[in-house]
Amino acid sequence: MRLFDLHADTLTACFETSEGLGDNNRQISLRKTGQFDSYAQVFAIFTPDGMEKPFDYFRRAAQYAIVQFYENRGSLRFCKTAEELRSASEQGKTAALLAAENGNILGGSAENLLILHALGVRLLTLCWNGENELGCGAVTANRGLTPFGKRAVRACEKLGILVDVSHLSEKGFYDVAETASRPFLASHSNAFEICPHPRNLTAEQIRILRMRGGLIGINLHRPFLSEKNAGLDDVYRMTAYFLEQGCESVLAMGADYDGGDMAPEWGSIDKMELVCEYLYQRGLDETLLDKLMYGNAYEFFMRNLKRGTT
Numbered sequence: 602m603r604l605f606d607l608h609a610d611t612l613t614a615c616f617e618t619s620e621g622l623g624d625n626n627r628q629i630s631l632r633k634t635g636q637f638d639s640y641a642q643v644f645a646i647f648t649p650d651g652m653e654k655p656f657d658y659f660r661r662a663a664q665y666a667i668v669q670f671y672e673n674r675g676s677l678r679f680c681k682t683a684e685e686l687r688s689a690s691e692q693g694k695t696a697a698l699l700a701a702e703n704g705n706i707l708g709g710s711a712e713n714l715l716i717l718h719a720l721g722v723r724l725l726t727l728c729w730n731g732e733n734e735l736g737c738g739a740v741t742a743n744r745g746l747t748p749f750g751k752r753a754v755r756a757c758e759k760l761g762i763l764v765d766v767s768h769l770s771e772k773g774f775y776d777v778a779e780t781a782s783r784p785f786l787a788s789h790s791n792a793f794e795i796c797p798h799p800r801n802l803t804a805e806q807i808r809i810l811r812m813r814g815g816l817i818g819i820n821l822h823r824p825f826l827s828e829k830n831a832g833l834d835d836v837y838r839m840t841a842y843f844l845e846q847g848c849e850s851v852l853a854m855g856a857d858y859d860g861g862d863m864a865p866e867w868g869s870i871d872k873m874e875l876v877c878e879y880l881y882q883r884g885l886d887e888t889l890l891d892k893l894m895y896g897n898a899y900e901f902f903m904r905n906l907k908r909g910t911t
């Protein structure tokens with residue numbers, strides 16, 4: 602199978618413990634991903650709310666991530682443009698993309714986005730659970746984007762950094778929809794209709810993401826799949842619901858490895874094959890599964906990453 606996963610905190614965890622990406626005790630290591638016919642991963646550098654000097658932390662962690670990409674250059678390419686993604690995929694290399702999870706690292710300064718971009722960040726999750734200079738997390742309050750948040754969305758689009766609305770409040774989401782002129786994504790968010798958690802997307806938000814050429818990554822963090830102990834059946838129910846909402850070309854995987862509470866059935870990335878097999882047994886055909894597991898995300902990034910080589 603081919604896998605393109607939109608969200609993992611692996612490199613933040615590796616930075617904390619000085620572990621390598623090639624081999625470690627995390628849910629993702631390159632040792633576990635060799636089985637995939639094609640593999641692309643968005644690696645997030647996560648900075649919690651309330652952290653002192655989050656930009657300094659981010660810079661050190663991002664540098665660590667880039668060193669990990671370099672040390673694994675035999676099998677991995679750090680992709681910053683559509684061409685780089687295509688060539689990594691064609692050469693059978695792991696395609697690594699870098700994301701920043703939490704706009705608090707900007708410290709209210711849009712100029713810091715230039716540094717993010719120079720470091721190779723191509724996706725920014727505007728906020729985490731709390732409130733920052735850009736907006737407010739869905740689990741905290743339903744407040745919209747700040748004027749700076751709107752400026753940051755426009756600056757991201759100019760630079761070619763994709764805007765990620767996962768974690769964002771509902772009002773914030775609609776502000777992004779109003780402000781953005783390009784497609785945006787929810788890298789790791791599920792459907793509220795199936796699991797009524799404030800982190801999940803309403804039917805209307807899903808409709809907007811679909812109409813705007815966006816992308817939605819299914820999150821395998823158990824509390825976002827079901828109010829009870831989530832299992833494979835809940836992954837199927839979530840997937841089936843999104844498909845009923847017309848998301849056949851919008852749906853992807855944003856599993857949240859090394860950041861979420863995973864069931865034993867999908868406890869590390871090498872088990873994604875079993876998840877896929879389960880969905881197949883429940884009636885999703887191979888072509889559709891390949892779109893969900895890889896194709897939709899690949900096409901989205903090919904359409905929305907800037908051209909050129911770096």
Ligand SMILES: [Zn+2]
Nearest residue numbers: 702768789860
């Ligand atoms: Zn997250």
